[in-house]
Amino acid sequence: MKIPDSDVVIQGGCAKVADQLVKDKVYVVWNPGSQFGICNCTWAEMGNTCEHMFKVINLCRKRGSTMPSISIFQYHKALIDMLHCPPHDSLIRDHAISLAVLCTEAVECTC
Numbered sequence: 001m002k003i004p005d006s007d008v009v010i011q012g013g014c015a016k017v018a019d020q021l022v023k024d025k026v027y028v029v030w031n032p033g034s035q036f037g038i039c040n041c042t043w044a045e046m047g048n049t050c051e052h053m054f055k056v057i058n059l060c061r062k063r064g065s066t067m068p069s070i071s072i073f074q075y076h077k078a079l080i081d082m083l084h085c086p087p088h089d090s091l092i093r094d095h096a097i098s099l100a101v102l103c104t105e106a107v108e109c110t111c
């Protein structure tokens with residue numbers, strides 16, 4: 001069954017794929033774009049690679065070739081936000097700051 005692009009929403013670390021039979025039902029694919037994605041449908045729970053994972057992989061590849069990675073930019077922005085407004089837990093804050101610095105360097109290098 002063919003899943004239209006509009007039925008797939010990729011957000012952060014997961015992708016939501018609308019069921020083609022029951023439109024209210026949504027499957028969640030974790031680790032989108034990776035062959036090691038995890039879906040919560042029954043077919044995937046039996047250890048198979050389901051149509052939702054295939055769709056998300058295809059969509060990621062398609063988007064990756066047509067436009068720059070927006071998700072990396074959003075990830076970077078989220079890290080910078082954390083840097084400016086750090087959580088109280090110092091371990092998380094240290095981790096966030098080191099990630100943000102790494103990310104900033106990576107972004108500056110590619111510009």
Ligand SMILES: [Zn+2]
Binds near residue numbers: 027040041042053
């Ligand atoms: Zn699935």
